[in-house]
């Protein structure tokens with residue numbers, strides 16, 4: 395008989411019949427003549443209770459000795475459970491021990507710190523918390539694709555290795571096959587990247603946006619969803635060196651369309667996760683952060699506020715609060731400012747638009763005031779900025795002027811400028827760090843605990 399998943403069994407509307415399940419023991423309690431085994435296969439938050447009696451032929455030799463962490467295959471009858479907190483249990487007719495555990499299995503019943511669990515990233519998926527995180531991550535990924543696919547966006551695979559340093563979004567990791575001990579040198583004594591694998595300097599991508607813009611100029615609406623890399627030495631609870639980014643880009647779209655998309659996107663992903671993972675979400679609400687469910691529900695229900703950067707600065711100046719970083723028009727909004735706006739003042743998500751050009755990237759559409767650009771940041775309670783986007787500068791002369799003002803090299807952007815010469819159209823998009831949204835939904839304090847294998851300064855084990 396083919397084995398069933400625990401989730402499917404627990405969702406059945408009645409007991410009865412024989413089932414086979416395979417999984418790992420969350421707990422094993424042995425009493426006289428009986429054993430109670432909680433078996434989890436990761437398909438849902440709960441395991442299923444298996445009751446094994448001494449009548450089983452391997453009871454004394456094997457079952458009685460089973461420990462937390464053992465892998466088993468169980469067949470038996472699905473019956474209503476007399477116990478509290480579970481609908482069904484399995485009355486075992488046969489239990490095959492598939493894999494034993496050594497006695498030093500680190501995941502015993504006591505609670506472990508997340509710091510400790512990071513050191514056993516090969517085992518932490520078996521804990522309640524990490525099982526739930528990875529299922530939520532999965533549900534959110536599915537929702538990302540569904541959202542865009544339902545709207546006719548084309549999934550673009552932007553490159554991971556790039557030779558363009560176009561955006562300057564962050565410090566980049568070099569990709570090279572040169573001998574680091576004795577790299578070839580040019581006449582000036584500089585490392586000669588002409589002899590490197592790609593014939594030039596190459597890096598891991600920090601963003602797929604510019605490639606998404608290329609694709610949008612042909613396919614209209616596209617999105618990327620892939621790994622990005624930042625070699626920034628920021629040891630914070632919100633930064634990873636490798637993280638996943640979602641970047642939609644839309645042709646024939648302005649900043650308003652961009653904001654509308656960002657708002658529906660966030661709501662859609664949150665709603666899908668609530669629908670797909672109710673038990674996992676309940677766990678996060680009970681054990682990690684008792685506001686996550688209410689916050690998600692309120693974000694789904696309420697329209698986002700929209701204010702300009704200038705209005706935001708006014709609000710902050712009038713707040714009477716002393717911030718660590720004082721506010722003046724022209725300053726970049728810090729996390730404390732963003733959180734004051736969304737948590738204290740507006741009390742719901744807010745989209746801030748039209749930032750000073752001096753604090754935003756060269757490719758953002760310049761407003762008529764020549765001071766602000768059509769940038770938009772979505773701020774949400776607890777996290778602050780969760781999405782950053784903009785309408786892009788589609789006018790060649792103004793783009794060239796901006797590149798000049800910022801002392802960038804036009805030659806590096808030749809293909810980006812070309813797009814403004816061959817059928818340029820208004821277009822807009824945004825970027826969202828996938829782990830930030832998973833962190834937001836789960837309430838997990840550290841971003842290292844919402845990605846299976848975190849890469850951060852000084853650490854890349856597993």
Ligand code: ATP
Pocket residue numbers: 563564624632633634635637639779780781782825826827828829830
């Ligand atoms: P931050 O100010 O938080 O460092 P950023 O301004 O550098 O963010 P962008 O360059 O706009 O971020 O990147 C787009 C999105 O990617 C951000 O809104 C954020 O969600 C996410 N992000 C950026 N850097 C990281 C990182 N190191 N780890 C995880 N997510 C990140």
Ligand code: MN
Pocket residue numbers: 564
């Ligand atoms: Mn950054």
